Amino acid sequence: MIAPDLRLLLISNSTVFGGTYLGHVLPVIKTFLSGTSSILFVPYALKDHDGYAARARSAFESIGVELSSIHQASDPVAAVEAAEALFVGGGNTWRLLKAIQDRSLIEPVRRRVRGGMPYIGSSAGSNVSAPTIKTTNDMPIVMPASFEAFHLIPFQINPHFLDPDPNSRHMGETREERLVQYLEENDVPVAGLREGAWIRVTGGQAWLEGTTGARIFRRGSEPSERVPQDSLADLF
């Protein structure tokens, strides 16, 4: 059962190969945000907040949405309370989550999004929409107080999901092997979102969209494939 008010757009990656920043999803974002004229940006996943906010502002302005960045707000919690919509950008998931926790934003964001505020996440911003960041690909460059994140959805996301390369001579674990290890320790399903894929949750429904599909991992089952336009309601 998906709450009819829940509005999420969870994007695997902000830039596809050869594309521009958010270029492959701007039409979708425009539709998703219809009726919304402004958005609050969370730039904490990258070190250069000003530069990151400028890049995001330029993309959103091109679809007629005014963007302000939370790092320029004197009171970040108040900024969340006042926001029309939220966009959490990609980068390093650990740096992002620690900054969110340090500013006591978990509860306010969760409450606002559960109350119907549209949430857009890309890459690390999609990771933090899950119960925990235990399925991030990122290097743990800083230690957050806990691995618990916004928990806007009841399953995990692995963004930038990568199929094994049959020609690789590299002996590090494949992405699938890493996710199987995750399921050895945790009984929560994972959606491996390939680059170019995203999840849209609106009107009490959840859809896989984009061009590349997703691979679903559940404890005790073989991984299964989903193709664009498949429902993901069974993960809720």
Added chain:
Amino acid sequence: MIAPDLRLLLISNSTVFGGTYLGHVLPVIKTFLSGTSSILFVPYALKDHDGYAARARSAFESIGVELSSIHQASDPVAAVEAAEALFVGGGNTWRLLKAIQDRSLIEPVRRRVRGGMPYIGSSAGSNVSAPTIKTTNDMPIVMPASFEAFHLIPFQINPHFLDPDPNSRHMGETREERLVQYLEENDVPVAGLREGAWIRVTGGQAWLEGTTGARIFRRGSEPSERVPQDSLADLF
């Protein structure tokens, strides 16, 4: 200044492409352990401790070293205190570190190794020889009490170090980009050990060995290359 008693063998990866388990390093391990007839194995990085110990036992027996596994010891701390040498196997660094912390093994291992007990680490086992596990490649499938590890060396290791693939269309961060992010948040050098490389510390000296070299990352400097047989004493 490297303590003259310190004996470390820090291996990037246990199996090179097309090879057998530890095959590329068994002659080096044999020399490194000369005068030592037994070794204590730490299998916590994989879920199947029995199977992992059997695989490691077979490799060490082939060079005349008796292997016992710490997971079969009734008192793991006592097993460390009694060990002649230690081998920490690869797998998931998070699972490994949490198990080490849960069994209160950090201090006993650190004291024994600083006192001259030979330490062999492979992949995750090399990660935990560093001050922290902040340069692991692994998925954070469990949460340890802290990111602090054995701290047997004063720098970080990134095992399975991977150069960028110029033909890749994948948009996830390259390994180098991830390590640059690490240095944005931490001022501790990192040795990126390519597969097939290892670090040997004996007799108050530290050497890069193997076939593939390493890339050294320091805050404020361009990354630099080291080739096999180079000294790494400047990292200490």
